[in-house]
Amino acid sequence: MTRDLKAALLIPLALLALAWLQEGIDQLLFRGQWNLPMLPGGPALGILTAPFSHGGWGHLLANSGLFLPLSWLVCFKSKWDYLAVWAAVLFTAIPVWLWWPNGAHGLSGVVYGLLGYLLLIGWLERRPLTMLLSLAVLLIYGGILPSLLPFFTPAGVSWIGHASGFAGGLLAAAAVSRSRP
Numbered sequence: 001m002t003r004d005l006k007a008a009l010l011i012p013l014a015l016l017a018l019a020w021l022q023e024g025i026d027q028l029l030f031r032g033q034w035n036l037p038m039l040p041g042g043p044a045l046g047i048l049t050a051p052f053s054h055g056g057w058g059h060l061l062a063n064s065g066l067f068l069p070l071s072w073l074v075c076f077k078s079k080w081d082y083l084a085v086w087a088a089v090l091f092t093a094i095p096v097w098l099w100w101p102n103g104a105h106g107l108s109g110v111v112y113g114l115l116g117y118l119l120l121i122g123w124l125e126r127r128p129l130t131m132l133l134s135l136a137v138l139l140i141y142g143g144i145l146p147s148l149l150p151f152f153t154p155a156g157v158s159w160i161g162h163a164s165g166f167a168g169g170l171l172a173a174a175a176v177s178r179s180r181p
Helices: 003-030 045-052 057-077 079-099 108-125 128-148 159-178
Strands: none
Touching: 003 045, 003 057, 003 079, 045 079, 045 108, 057 079, 057 108, 057 128, 079 108, 079 159, 108 128, 108 159, 128 159
16 A cells, blocks of 8 residues: 555544544543534634534444544645645634634535535636546435535534534635646
């Protein structure tokens, strides 16, 4: 296995392991009370810790099932693109942290960022394989797009976290497509 392929497989697994470790410590030692969300008026560190904090095993499991395949698709394309998605998602979380009245946490913001990136990158690059990837992602994962809107999102789920993550993914796709010849 090549070094690049190994990194593309391991980077998302390592990030997901951090979320599972945090949830394990939270559940075993703190009975589900040690969450690290992004809170309005809370410390800026919450922007960095929120993706790794979840509201229980079910929340983490649901996010994990989407996070890994979408992460691998972006990582197989480029580790730098994967980093760009993460950076853009964290960047677009700043206004939510500053002005949104509710806290948020979980990997779903990153999941929607990965989805936004994958949906747009093919159309920006206009390469057949990348366009096929965007179309396949739309067909497979398009069913979660309605939860970008508040009236399709269950109470207690941060639709704004999904929407800001999605916007971050779109920004990342635009940025990386412009940086390539």
